[in-house]
Amino acid sequence: MEIFMAKSQAHKAESRRAIVDAAARLFRENGVDGVSVAAIMDAAGLTHGGFPRHFDSKQDLLAEALKQAVAASARVPALAGGDLGTYAATYLRPEHRDAAGEGCVFAALGTELSRAPAAVRHVLTQAMAQQFNRFAASAPGDDPEAQRAAAIGSWAAMVGAMVLARIADSPALSDEILQATQRFLCAAGDDRD
Amino acid sequence: MEIFMAKSQAHKAESRRAIVDAAARLFRENGVDGVSVAAIMDAAGLTHGGFPRHFDSKQDLLAEALKQAVAASARVPALAGGDLGTYAATYLRPEHRDAAGEGCVFAALGTELSRAPAAVRHVLTQAMAQQFNRFAASAPGDDPEAQRAAAIGSWAAMVGAMVLARIADSPALSDEILQATQRFLCAAGDDRD
DNA sequence: TGTACATCAGTGAACGCGCGTTCACTGATGTAC
DNA sequence: TGTACATCAGTGAACGCGCGTTCACTGATGTAC
Numbered sequence: 001m002e003i004f005m006a007k008s009q010a011h012k013a014e015s016r017r018a019i020v021d022a023a024a025r026l027f028r029e030n031g032v033d034g035v036s037v038a039a040i041m042d043a044a045g046l047t048h049g050g051f052p053r054h055f056d057s058k059q060d061l062l063a064e065a066l067k068q069a070v071a072a073s074a075r076v077p078a079l080a081g082g083d084l085g086t087y088a089a090t091y092l093r094p095e096h097r098d099a100a101g102e103g104c105v106f107a108a109l110g111t112e113l114s115r116a117p118a119a120v121r122h123v124l125t126q127a128m129a130q131q132f133n134r135f136a137a138s139a140p141g142d143d144p145e146a147q148r149a150a151a152i153g154s155w156a157a158m159v160g161a162m163v164l165a166r167i168a169d170s171p172a173l174s175d176e177i178l179q180a181t182q183r184f185l186c187a188a189g190d191d192r193d
Numbered sequence: 194m195e196i197f198m199a200k201s202q203a204h205k206a207e208s209r210r211a212i213v214d215a216a217a218r219l220f221r222e223n224g225v226d227g228v229s230v231a232a233i234m235d236a237a238g239l240t241h242g243g244f245p246r247h248f249d250s251k252q253d254l255l256a257e258a259l260k261q262a263v264a265a266s267a268r269v270p271a272l273a274g275g276d277l278g279t280y281a282a283t284y285l286r287p288e289h290r291d292a293a294g295e296g297c298v299f300a301a302l303g304t305e306l307s308r309a310p311a312a313v314r315h316v317l318t319q320a321m322a323q324q325f326n327r328f329a330a331s332a333p334g335d336d337p338e339a340q341r342a343a344a345i346g347s348w349a350a351m352v353g354a355m356v357l358a359r360i361a362d363s364p365a366l367s368d369e370i371l372q373a374t375q376r377f378l379c380a381a382g383d384d385r386d
Numbered sequence: 387t388g389t390a391c392a393t394c395a396g397t398g399a400a401c402g403c404g405c406g407t408t409c410a411c412t413g414a415t416g417t418a419c
Numbered sequence: 420t421g422t423a424c425a426t427c428a429g430t431g432a433a434c435g436c437g438c439g440t441t442c443a444c445t446g447a448t449g450t451a452c
Binding site: 033034106107111121125129146149151154157158160166170180183184187188 | 360
């Protein structure tokens with residue numbers, strides 16, 4: 001415990017970063033309604049009273065946390081490379097399923113976010129659009145429209161598979177969902193090469 | 194208002210059905226944490242005080258509502274027919290996206306349900322297993338393993354596409370996600386026919 | 387058939403509890419002189 | 420260089436509020452006689 005921690009302006013930015021980091025992880029792990037502001041502040045090493053010095057509301061923090069999370073996802077090497085097959089192989093690993101807090105925002109919070117306020121959904125819409133553009137260029141096939149369809153359909157399959165794999169209470173079925181989806185996507189790609 | 198409504202045992206079953214129906218719809222529309230027990234009872238035409246005569250807890254009702262919802266989904270004609278392509282065309286319609294309350298449970302509540310208690314997840318796991326078995330038989334291709342992979346991967350794509358289409362705040366992008374996924378799934382099927 | 391009574395679905399008030407949010411206060415920061 | 424003071428990040432107590440749940444009560448049901 002840093003009892004005499006400085007409270008300068010420089011350290012405020014550090015606190016803010018810690019809050020956003022904790023929120024991005026805890027929201028994905030437990031859902032938006034499954035984690036309290038107090039729990040987030042605690043995970044950031046602060047008390048809940050300091051919250052309004054950084055954010056107007058929990059929704060405001062949610063928007064910031066998602067903004068950071070999608071930006072971080074866009075920096076994942078497999079995605080930066082742009083190869084759909086490589087990305088799918090990375091995305092569909094059991095390690096991703098078991099670490100929702102550091103994983104895909106859409107697979108972790110998707111159904112809750114469809115009911116989120118406009119500001120939150122807008123952040124995610126732009127992230128989706130960018131993702132599709134990146135993938136479309138590297139998708140198999142030569143017809144641009146078909147490439148884009150493959151990019152969108154493949155990503156939908158990844159997100160859906162992760163959602164379903166996390167619901168399954170049988171480890172065997174959960175693993176199978178991930179493997180089968182990867183096989184399905186590979187086959188769909190190979191057919192067009 | 195049926196002021197002098199009978200309160201016989203026969204009518205209790207009717208009340209229970211009304212509660213489960215309302216819950217199945219409202220949970221899917223607003224999320225589990227987005228609807229209160231009082232709101233469900235109100236939608237069923239009752240007051241919240243009568244709730245414990247029918248269910249032990251909100252979670253108990255959730256399990257019952259999901260059980261009914263997945264059973265109803267299994268009776269959808271396009272699914273009973275077993276043809277994957279027909280089912281995808283039905284599933285991926287904008288009307289489904291815009292009527293979450295009557296639609297697929299996994300697309301409406303998927304990410305919340307992954308954090309649900311074991312009893313709830315078990316109901317859904319069995320529903321998934323059945324869905325895969327039904328689809329696998331009619332999936333394109335002749336290798337049973339590949340057929341099963343196609344069944345699982347295709348359904349994952351449908352669920353994922355619906356989740357993403359509901360997040361998108363741009364109607365154009367939302368429609369495109371549904372159409373592109375359908376095109377992608379058709380192409381994946383055609384390649385194997 | 388008629389009457390007394392036990393049952394229990396449903397009512398509406400009330401109960402704790404946890405939550406998001408607010409606020410008076412503390413004390414280190416860093417500026418003014 | 421020192422000293423007085425304004426600022427403000429962070430603390431911890433407190434605020435309403437809505438929620439899931441509980442409960443004394445009502446009155447129709449339907450059985451016992």
